[in-house]
Amino acid sequence: MIQRRECGxxxxxxxxxxxxxxxxxxxxxxxxxxxxxxxxGAYLRGQASLLAYDYVERMRGNSAQALLTASPYVINLAPGSARTNPDCRTKTAGCTATELANQDIFDWWGNLQAAIPGSSATVTKANTNEYQIVISWTESDAQQHSTGTQAQNFTLRVNL
Structure with missing residues (x-):
C-alpha cells in the first residue's frame, strides 16, 4: 500500500x-x-433647490418690490460677499418694502452660506415677472477618481 501524506x-x-x-x-x-x-453631492443639490424656492417665496411675499423694473431682488453675490443687515426685526416703526427686500436677501444669503459654504448666487430678471436664480458651488469629483473639484450649478426659472 502506498501511503499519502496530506500537509494542508x-x-x-x-x-x-x-x-x-x-x-x-x-x-x-x-x-x-x-x-x-x-x-x-445630492445633499448639496437638494439644499440649492430648497433655497432657490425659498428665495422665490420671499419675492412673492414682497411682490411690489420684486416686480419693479430695478428690483432689489436682482443680485450677484460671490463667495465671501457681505450684506448689510437692515435689522427689520428690531425696528419699532417697521420697515419699508425696500428694507424688507434687503432683509430677505440678507437672511437668505446667510442661510445659503450656512447650507452650502463657498457658494455663489445670481438672480436675474428677464422681464416684468420672469426671474432666473442660479446657485453655484464646487464639490469633489468622485466620479473621476481624482482629488480635483467640479463646478455645480442649480438653475431655477420662475414667473412670479
Whole structure:
C-alpha cells in the first residue's frame, strides 16, 4: 500500500488568498468613498433647490418690490460677499418694502452660506415677472477618481 501524506495549505496559497481578500477590501473602500461623495453631492443639490424656492417665496411675499423694473431682488453675490443687515426685526416703526427686500436677501444669503459654504448666487430678471436664480458651488469629483473639484450649478426659472 502506498501511503499519502496530506500537509494542508501551503504558504503560497495562503498569501494568494490574502492578496485576493485585500484587493476586495480596497474595492469596497473605494466604492464606499464614492457613495459618500455622491450622497454629499445630492445633499448639496437638494439644499440649492430648497433655497432657490425659498428665495422665490420671499419675492412673492414682497411682490411690489420684486416686480419693479430695478428690483432689489436682482443680485450677484460671490463667495465671501457681505450684506448689510437692515435689522427689520428690531425696528419699532417697521420697515419699508425696500428694507424688507434687503432683509430677505440678507437672511437668505446667510442661510445659503450656512447650507452650502463657498457658494455663489445670481438672480436675474428677464422681464416684468420672469426671474432666473442660479446657485453655484464646487464639490469633489468622485466620479473621476481624482482629488480635483467640479463646478455645480442649480438653475431655477420662475414667473412670479
Amino acid at each position: 495549505f501551503t504558504l503560497i496559497e495562503v498569501l494568494i488568498a490574502l492578496l485576493v481578500l485585500a484587493i476586495g477590501l480596497l474595492g469596497m473602500a473605494s466604492l464606499t468613498m464614492t457613495s459618500l461623495q455622491s450622497n454629499q
